[in-house]
Amino acid sequence: MNVLEIKNLTKKFGDFIAVDNMSLAVQEGEIFGFLGSNGAGKSTTINMIAGLLQTNGGEIKILDKNIASHSKLAKMNIGIVPQDLAIYEDMTAYENVRFFAGLYGLRGAELKERVEEALVFVGLLDKQKSLPKDFSGGMKRRLNIACAIAHRPKLIIMDEPTVGIDPQSRNYILTSVRKLNEMGCTVIYTSHYMEEVEEICSRIAIMDHGKVIAEGTKEQLKAIITDTRDIWVEVKNTENLEEAALKEIKGVNSISIEENVIKINSQSEVNNLNHIIQFFISRLIEIRSLQEQAPNLETVFLTLTGRNLRD
Amino acid sequence: MEIWIIFSKLIIILFIGFSYVHSETGNLAWSILLILLYISMNIPLYLVRMEKIKLCIHLGSFILICYSIQEVNPLFLLLLPMNFYEVSAAFFEKRWPLLLVGLLPLFFMEGNQAVYGLTALFSFLVFFMTGRYTERLTTYENKLDKMRLDMQRLSKSLNENQEYVRQSEYTYRLEERNRISQEIHDSIGHSMTGALIQMEAAKTLMAIDQAKAAELLQNAINISKEGIEDIRITLKNMKPPTEQMGLQRLKLQLEEFSIQHQLRMPFVYKGNIDLITPIQWKIITENITEALTNSLKYSGATEISIDIHVLNKLVRVEVRDNGSGIGSGKVVKGLGIVGMEERTASIKGTIIVDGTNGFSVTTLLPIV
Numbered sequence: 001m002n003v004l005e006i007k008n009l010t011k012k013f014g015d016f017i018a019v020d021n022m023s024l025a026v027q028e029g030e031i032f033g034f035l036g037s038n039g040a041g042k043s044t045t046i047n048m049i050a051g052l053l054q055t056n057g058g059e060i061k062i063l064d065k066n067i068a069s070h071s072k073l074a075k076m077n078i079g080i081v082p083q084d085l086a087i088y089e090d091m092t093a094y095e096n097v098r099f100f101a102g103l104y105g106l107r108g109a110e111l112k113e114r115v116e117e118a119l120v121f122v123g124l125l126d127k128q129k130s131l132p133k134d135f136s137g138g139m140k141r142r143l144n145i146a147c148a149i150a151h152r153p154k155l156i157i158m159d160e161p162t163v164g165i166d167p168q169s170r171n172y173i174l175t176s177v178r179k180l181n182e183m184g185c186t187v188i189y190t191s192h193y194m195e196e197v198e199e200i201c202s203r204i205a206i207m208d209h210g211k212v213i214a215e216g217t218k219e220q221l222k223a224i225i226t227d228t229r230d231i232w233v234e235v236k237n238t239e240n241l242e243e244a245a246l247k248e249i250k251g252v253n254s255i256s257i258e259e260n261v262i263k264i265n266s267q268s269e270v271n272n273l274n275h276i277i278q279f280f281i282s283r284l285i286e287i288r289s290l291q292e293q294a295p296n297l298e299t300v301f302l303t304l305t306g307r308n309l310r311d
Numbered sequence: 312m313e314i315w316i317i318f319s320k321l322i323i324i325l326f327i328g329f330s331y332v333h334s335e336t337g338n339l340a341w342s343i344l345l346i347l348l349y350i351s352m353n354i355p356l357y358l359v360r361m362e363k364i365k366l367c368i369h370l371g372s373f374i375l376i377c378y379s380i381q382e383v384n385p386l387f388l389l390l391l392p393m394n395f396y397e398v399s400a401a402f403f404e405k406r407w408p409l410l411l412v413g414l415l416p417l418f419f420m421e422g423n424q425a426v427y428g429l430t431a432l433f434s435f436l437v438f439f440m441t442g443r444y445t446e447r448l449t450t451y452e453n454k455l456d457k458m459r460l461d462m463q464r465l466s467k468s469l470n471e472n473q474e475y476v477r478q479s480e481y482t483y484r485l486e487e488r489n490r491i492s493q494e495i496h497d498s499i500g501h502s503m504t505g506a507l508i509q510m511e512a513a514k515t516l517m518a519i520d521q522a523k524a525a526e527l528l529q530n531a532i533n534i535s536k537e538g539i540e541d542i543r544i545t546l547k548n549m550k551p552p553t554e555q556m557g558l559q560r561l562k563l564q565l566e567e568f569s570i571q572h573q574l575r576m577p578f579v580y581k582g583n584i585d586l587i588t589p590i591q592w593k594i595i596t597e598n599i600t601e602a603l604t605n606s607l608k609y610s611g612a613t614e615i616s617i618d619i620h621v622l623n624k625l626v627r628v629e630v631r632d633n634g635s636g637i638g639s640g641k642v643v644k645g646l647g648i649v650g651m652e653e654r655t656a657s658i659k660g661t662i663i664v665d666g667t668n669g670f671s672v673t674t675l676l677p678i679v
Contacts, residue, residue, distance in 0.1 A: 015643040016641040016642075016643060017644060208663050208665075209642070209663055209664060209665065211661055211663070213661050213663060213675060214625075214675075223623055223624060224622060224623060224624045224625045225622050225623055225625075226622065226623045227623045303620070303622065303627070304625075304627065304663075304673075304675060305663055305665070305673065306629055306631070306665075306671065306673060307665070307667070307668075
């Protein structure tokens with residue numbers, strides 16, 4: 001089932017087209033990544049999904065229901081962690097979560113239970129009486145996540161949740177995203193940190209100038225660029241090297257030698273690393289270092305757009 | 312030039328006339344005769360072409376003036392400087408000494424010195440100024456004429472070249488057609504004829520010797536089979552590979568554009584170009600043309616680079632100029648870009664338009 005389906009979505013600000021005829025679908029159980037540089041239209045799209053921005057065309061469906069006609073249902077099923085923190089600094093952590101959960105119609109014992117559950121989830125239960133203004137950036141972010149998940153939404157949208165926070169909180173957040181997903185939540189995760197997206201997302205849409213320019217699993221995205229990888233083996237000496245035999249190894253396309261580095265171009269899908277290492281060992285060639293040069297999402301983005309993700 | 316000198320002479324004559332009437336001396340008839348004589352001498356001066364005759368006329372009007380000064384009125388002296396300059400300018404390069412000579416009579420005359428001085432200077436000015444500017448004008452006109460001629464010559468040769476190109480294209484096509492028809496004739500014509508003869512023979516033999524007829528028919532079948540194979544091979548050899556067609560055409564087009572608009576246009580292609588299909592080539596070429604036109608119109612760029620990169624599952628074509636780009640990075644789509652988008656979307660591709668570093672249009676086409 002599609003948790004989210006976007007068809008020909010368009011958003012204009014004056015003459016400027018921020019989201020340009022975008023179509024995509026997020027299936028249940030996915031961690032779906034929006035990857036793109038600043039200004040690619042990620043946040044605009046999210047704001048439209050959340051119903052905060054009017055669209056200029058196209059449609060958005062949440063759980064197969066158009067959000068224009070079923071806005072309440074849509075809102076009940078979405079939890080949003082916005083890019084800019086949305087918490088009240090002079091209310092305690094507990095009160096913040098209770099307030100937001102209350103907006104979704106939770107009352108009484110159920111409300112209390114859900115608020116505590118959310119606070120436990122983000123690891124802030126022991127800080128529930130503290131005011132957020134004393135929190136670190138990472139803690140504020142976690143509190144914000146708690147506010148977004150207390151009503152148990154089916155779809156959680158996180159807009160750049162790791163911008164400007166310490167590595168520990170970042171890891172905590174990434175872990176909790178996975179945990180949420182395991183608990184059955186579908187997650188949309190936007191970031192311009194390629195590593196994060198590559199690490200946690202099951203499917204990724206690369207966005208640029210308001211368009212989805214490529215979509216798929218990270219393997220599919222990398223395969224757009226190339227279906228080979230380079231394995232660089234630095235050895236002590238290349239005297240006993242029999243190039244022909246090395247080329248015989250399954251999956252190896254070509255070999256080039258620069259001084260003591262042997263560059264092996266091989267098919268990505270063939271796992272032949274063992275054979276390659278075996279090759280060197282059996283010929284008593286000492287391996288100094290071994291590295292794999294495979295494309296990452298950054299390379300994919302760079303190759304497709306000609307620009308760096310963080311430009 | 313002549314007309315200005317005639318006018319200045321007329322002005323002097325009018326002046327003489329007026330002062331004469333005012334001074335109320337006799338000899339009115341004489342003076343009118345002399346003035347008319349002067350005029351009738353000085354008008355043909357500009358109608359004749361031969362230098363000698365001109366000189367004679369000048370001499371005549373000189374004598375006339377001198378006579379008038381002596382006999383009728385010294386005021387006629389005022390006509391002298393202009394004639395003097397006209398004659399002497401033909402012989403002397405330097406002008407200022409001429410002015411001094413022109414002013415000489417000042418020292419020999421009594422009264423009217425101021426008027427004479429003024430007239431001499433005025434004539435000098437008029438004569439040499441008109442002279443100089445007319446000369447300049449003539450030079451410019453000559454230059455212009457020369458340039459016009461050059462232009463005519465060049466455009467003519469350009470037309471001829473274009474005609475030549477068209478002609479040679481046509482010739483090539485004819486040659487090619489010739490070659491094809493020859494090839495068809497050689498390979499297919501022969502086998503068809505062969506098969507036909509065998510079949511005719513088989514038809515005749517059918518009633519008499521069936522076994523023989525069957526054999527002949529088998530022959531005909533074999534020959535036809537070979538013929539079909541021949542056709543296949545011929546066609547395969549003749550049909551140029553698509554990548555060559557697309558690439559060559561594009562290169563040619565880029566070269567033309569580069570020369571026409573004096574732009575540097577580096578063109579790079581990477582990867583396996585063979586994978587690009589004809590329809591993709593068509594769209595790539597159209598998009599490149601559109602992007603080039605845009606860059607030319609709006610960017611003020613001196614360099615437009617074109618980059619075709621065939622990746623594993625995608626063709627990426629980038630046209631990037633080094634022009635002004637769009638400062639805010641917010642591209643407003645015009646009809647051209649929308650056209651490119653529609654074209655590209657028709658084969659499931661995408662366009663990225665970016666104005667942050669120069670202006671670039673990137674076409675992404677999936678390889679199926």
